[in-house]
Amino acid sequence: MQTIFFVGCLLHDIMKMLNGPNWLKLGSKFQNLLSLHFSSVLLPTSIFVCVAFWLMYAYDREIVYPKIVDTYVPYWLNHGMHTVILPLILGELFTTRHKFPSILASLSLFMAFVICYGIVFLETYVEKGRWVYPLFGMHSVPVALGIMLALIVKQVIFLFVGIAIQNIYWGKEETKRYRKPAVKKSN
Structure with a gap:
């Protein structure tokens, strides 16, 4: 996952060097896609x-x-x-200001990823009769599913940790820019 992301970053940088900052508006769309993937999936899962x-x-x-x-x-x-995934992702966080989406958008994309991963994880158990990680095999299926749910909650917490780190390091200007201006009431 991280490798694909960093290849995408490399392609984005090459696009900027060869064709200017926003060739056919693909550059900004691609950057938004990279930022969405980074903030919603890569950062929380890498920390986790x-x-x-x-x-x-x-x-x-x-x-x-x-x-x-x-x-x-x-x-x-x-x-x-x-191990290496965390310093690489933190390096990306501290060197590139990403446009973080709304909390709802981040949680939606993150949960879509978790559901896909969960399906593959459970399918492996059903097909092979053993869990990918021995931790789950030490318990009954309901307890294993409870452990999986607890681990998902931890990942959601890391999603919010990533947002907090972004806001502390880069500031909150990105979210301020999209707020509607206050309208003065006339007497």
């Missing part, structure tokens, strides 16, 4: 993946990344999937 994975790994690695996986997935790739 890095924090949740390493906390569970420190507690008991067998519940998220059993030792047997080391024979198939090199250690550096594990860090590429679970």
